[in-house]
Amino acid sequence: MQTGVIAIIGAIYVVGCFILQFDTFEGALSIPKAFSWLLINFQPTQNSMSYLPQIMTKLFETVLMSIASVVVAGIIAIFFAIVGSKATGINKFTQILVRGIASFFRNIPLVAWAMILLFSFKQSNFTGFLALLLMTVGFLMRAFMEIIEDEAGEAMLALKATGASYFQVIFQAVIPQIIPSLISWILYMIENNVRDATLVGILTGTGIGFIFDLYYKSFRFDAAGMTVLAIIVVVIVLETLSNQIRKVIL
Incomplete structure (x- = not known):
């Protein structure tokens, strides 16, 4: 075989x-x-150190944009996940509708989102934010629905047995039970979005991606190499922090 x-x-x-x-x-x-x-060619030199303040400023903007997109997407996703989950969904229609919406947003590539939004919102930080937001919403909706179905079942049954209402079950059983897994996924998406934001920035002319594209196209390869190095360091730091947080909460 x-x-x-x-x-x-x-x-x-x-x-x-x-x-x-x-x-x-x-x-x-x-x-x-x-x-x-x-x-x-991409080896950072002493001359490329002069570009570091500008690189770090744009990288900081990129990290903030990534965090903001994940936080907003997480709030939207948890609401739709509760409505669309087989365990907590209101009815079959809403479950199918929410899963269809999640699949739609998740299966459109980030590059496609960036290009589509670029025509509507032009080159701006808001365009990059929206591209990251829409893709992240799709992933988190799907992940949150699976978490609810896998982890909250027993707690829901126990609370329903006591005669609790739907909203009591959601706020007293489902959400407290799944919070550690939600935080874990949110941390993962922040790491992922920082990396993806570089590509989005190249397309939308924002953040660290724009700076990298500018240096590369102007043949300042040492500055482009410094940009890549800064991105790698920040991603490693974020991954280390998120791993430490996961160890505490899981």
Whole structure:
């Protein structure tokens, strides 16, 4: 079975290379040259330190935009997740409707959202915020519905057995039970959005992505390398902090 699957994947790869006229051997040989070029040209220098204040300012804006988009998306998502969950949904129609909305927002690529919104809102921080918000809402709605269905079932049954009303079950059983998992997902999406915000910024002309694109297109590769290094450091710091918080709450 496994051999057959590997053979099928290999055959698809070979056919794809033939159609696209891609030479695997030449492609493999070009990888060391590409990394060598990156290490030489994107290496931060003493001169690139002068760009650091501007880089950090834009990176700070990007982090704030990412956090804001996740917080707003989390508030929206928890409401729709409660309405759309099989455990807490009002009726079958609302469950199907909410799941359809979640799938719609989640399956449209972030790049597509950024380009669509760019035509309506032009180049602005609000455009980047909206692109991150819409994609994040879709992911969190789906994740929150699964969390409710997996973790809140027993607490709901226990409270319903005492004659509690629908809203009492939601606010006294469901939400307190799932808060640690919600926070964990929110922290993950903040990390993810900081990385995605770089791409959004390139498309919408905002944040750290705009600065990177500006340096790259003006052939200031050392400054572009400093920008990439700053993004890596911030993402690692955020990931470390979120991991520590997860250890405490989970």
